[in-house]
Amino acid sequence: MNHSPDTSAPIPPTALPAFRRRLLAWYRREKRDLDWRRTRDPYAIWISEIMLQQTRVAAVIPYYRRFLARFPTVQHLARARVDAVLRRWAGLGYYSRARNLHRAAKEIVARHGGKFPRGLDDALALPGIGSYTAAAVLSIAYDQPLAVLDGNVARVLARLGAVRGDLRQPKIWRSLAASADALLASNAASDWNQAMMELGATVCTPQTPRCDECPVERWCRARALGIAEELPAARVKSKTQRITLAAAVLLDPHGRTLVLRQTDDAGALFSRMWQFPAVQAGKQPRQDLAKLLSAHLTRVFSTFIDSGAPKMQPLDDARHTVTFREIRLASFLLRVERLPAIKGARTPLLAELDHLPVSAATRKIAAAALRALKASGS
């Protein structure tokens, strides 16, 4: 079998006008009514594109609405404190996206007069903006003739051209990018890019493409060859990494707990969100956590360690998945007379932890602690 990429254009030049007409007409007739399609405001479109990275449309909608209600313009976002931005993002995951948005908003206000830049180089220089996002925002908001290539579009192109092999291989990806450029209806870039993405999201779907309903079926090589469902070829997957994280929920008699921003291995998993003291553990999370508390944080935790190690009450295990990492959260409740004073740490009420930007994993641990407290009647 030939696994080399097919680099020829998927649609012959003579068929291009009809192909474009059909796809655009289909999109204008069938497109889903999504909030970010009711605006040409580059700021709102940019927010939607960042949120939609690695997150499903249905999950994004409520976050998008709340985020824009709180930060309706780039100026509002630039003026906000990063904690407020992260709080509105909490639950969406991949928190570096929110921090980059905030940094980029400041740059847009400081260097671009508060308008998302129109130039590709200027857009690419902003934090968190890669070639996909730049092309998406500039084409959708400003109709700039830049073709987008994301997973949905790549799948459509691979099927149209019967491209075999792993689409993320650089050589194949480059060939798909060239195909995307060749097909682009440059006088209607906004609708065109959205039409390609919409076709991939709603008709040319990963498992069972609905070719009978496809507006461009007559030009599709995979359909003609009867191999639409076999394409694209399965990706060579990164091996799942299993990690155990041991976390300590300290609790004082007033119901306050201690959270910090860790920057070690464990902290890196959660992008410097507020979290319970935690350590990446081996087979014995309790011992590893005790070591963290007594060795790394000796001085600050000496208040209770010296007066006899506090009881470490195990909480229900929880699971958390971040990209290719499966994390087992082994957490323990430690009741202390008073919380240690640590520079930069916070001591919120455990029941009100949500008021801070915390990751979904931290919320799971807090929920397990609150359940245990309820069960014990405290």
Ligand code: SF4
């Ligand atoms: Fe995708 Fe089928 Fe349309 Fe080809 S005919 S583009 S495989 S939905």
